[in-house]
Amino acid sequence: MICHLVERSAWSVGAAGYRPASLGAEGFIHFSTPAQVLATANRYYRGRDDLLLVVVDPRRLSAPLRWEPPAPPSSVAGPAAATAAPTATDERFPHLYGPIDAGAVAVVVPFPPERDGTFRMPATIW
Template identity: 45%
Template structure:
């Protein structure tokens, strides 16, 4: 499974999901369970209107590539990039993803995967 951070306002259940980065960079930024906190803390600190989409790569009908971050992560982490809209069938779970006092952490339901 891979993860994508979005906002409550931008996600429409049952509809193909696309983020502005699909038009500007050609792909949707995603993460895995061990790296999702990196872009979350860097880009969304203090936000409480976020959702975490859990995406099944086997259900995508567009290419998925693991590549260096955009911009590159200082520690060299690679991230999954989805090269097209995410179809509704590929989103297997949706979790609230608020920033806590120590930044972002995986929701309780997903912590097993991040360990």
């Protein structure tokens, strides 16, 4: 499984799949593995209370999925991106070069931060 973080207001998957702004701007959709998603959330989205965690089965995707070095999400600008701690140079993240197929979405859950602004994995996911 792979994970995608998205604003509640931006999430909509229809017959043509989900196409976030990053797909048009960067050519791919940012994903993290379950082991990477908390670091990604805490690095780029600390304190944001408008997120959903979308869990996707990569075997059900029709677009190419590539494992590449990290790139800051295009929706992150300003201080969050500028102060983000670098990741290990050999770490690879899943990038999807096309829409998220509706049939590949396993679960979508609210992803609120803790009181201190950090994120923890919802117990109901795994």
